[in-house]
Amino acid sequence: MDRFNSVTSYERGDDYPCLRISNDAADAEIALHGAHVTQFSPEGQSGLLYLSKHALYEEGKAIRGGIPICWPWFGDHTEDPSLPAHGFVRNRFWELLDIEEPDNHTTRVRLTTRDDEHSRSLWPHRFRLTLTVTVGDTLRVELEAENTDQNPWTCGGALHSYLAVGDIKKTFIQNISGLDYLDKPDGFARKHQSGDVTFEQEVDRVYLGHGGNAAIVDKAQDRVINVDKAGSKVTVIWNPWSEIARNMKDMGDEDYRKFVCVEPTNAFNDLITLKPGEKHRLSTTIGLS
Numbered sequence: 001m002d003r004f005n006s007v008t009s010y011e012r013g014d015d016y017p018c019l020r021i022s023n024d025a026a027d028a029e030i031a032l033h034g035a036h037v038t039q040f041s042p043e044g045q046s047g048l049l050y051l052s053k054h055a056l057y058e059e060g061k062a063i064r065g066g067i068p069i070c071w072p073w074f075g076d077h078t079e080d081p082s083l084p085a086h087g088f089v090r091n092r093f094w095e096l097l098d099i100e101e102p103d104n105h106t107t108r109v110r111l112t113t114r115d116d117e118h119s120r121s122l123w124p125h126r127f128r129l130t131l132t133v134t135v136g137d138t139l140r141v142e143l144e145a146e147n148t149d150q151n152p153w154t155c156g157g158a159l160h161s162y163l164a165v166g167d168i169k170k171t172f173i174q175n176i177s178g179l180d181y182l183d184k185p186d187g188f189a190r191k192h193q194s195g196d197v198t199f200e201q202e203v204d205r206v207y208l209g210h211g212g213n214a215a216i217v218d219k220a221q222d223r224v225i226n227v228d229k230a231g232s233k234v235t236v237i238w239n240p241w242s243e244i245a246r247n248m249k250d251m252g253d254e255d256y257r258k259f260v261c262v263e264p265t266n267a268f269n270d271l272i273t274l275k276p277g278e279k280h281r282l283s284t285t286i287g288l289s
């Protein structure tokens with residue numbers, strides 16, 4: 001890798017390359033596996049992303065925490081549940097495309113992946129993905145999907161962001177009120193959200209018609225994480241609560257208290273169809289307000 005002021009590369013274990021970014025505005029880390037942003041801390045702040053101490057750093061396994069890239073489908077595959085949950089691009093190494101340092105406060109890293117024999121055995125289409133990660137006062141992550149095939153195809157996806165909070169029981173989410181959602185623990189029953197989203201049990205909800213911002217109010221740490229997005233009309237909010245967390249081998253038993261996922265999503269009534277040569281961009285910007 002060329003020399004950059006704010007970026008160093010390192011290996012986490014054998015053959016598991018990662019990038020560490022440290023500029024005047026923030027620190028961040030990205031694993032090339034899954035083009036996965038695992039950490040982001042604005043100067044003087046504790047991390048805005050939760051990362052499990054038990055996360056697995058192995059090819060083919062998604063990292064628990066940070067921002068997994070779900071693509072080309074979200075959740076279970078609708079026709080074939082034997083296919084990997086949340087698609088396959090979070091489970092493979094991506095390539096580093098380039099790095100830019102426009103000023104001392106900003107570092108931009110681009111990573112890419114495309115179809116190959118293995119991907120076409122899971123999803124029979126040609127594509128190119130480019131992830132642009134911009135580390136500054138805020139963290140911006142943009143996933144660009146391009147149809148490089150001869151025919152149109154349809155995809156879903158999500159930026160499955162694990163946001164760090166001091167205590168989920170003292171956390172609520174604003175700017176979601178008034179929307180309908182599909183409640184996964186209740187068989188995807190359609191319900192209505194009145195007021196802020198609060199957490200007293202497992203929450204796994206698909207909010208429909210949510211095109212804008214969500215504010216995660218973290219009373220325990222007295223801070224508000226702001227999540228803005230573009231290219232998505234669905235937001236998934238997830239916290240597994242105690243029992244599911246206990247059964248996840250890559251998460252500590254009490255870790256459900258330390259995060260909430262707020263996920264800019266393309267799924268359900270917001271799937272994306274691209275003709276040959278067309279592109280779709282799904283992005284999130286995460287910062288403190």
Ligand code: TA6
Binds near residue numbers: 184236237238261
């Ligand atoms: O986004 C919410 C969700 O789809 C949940 O239903 C839950 O299973 C979670 O993602 C985690 O999925 P994973 O495959 O990363 O364990």
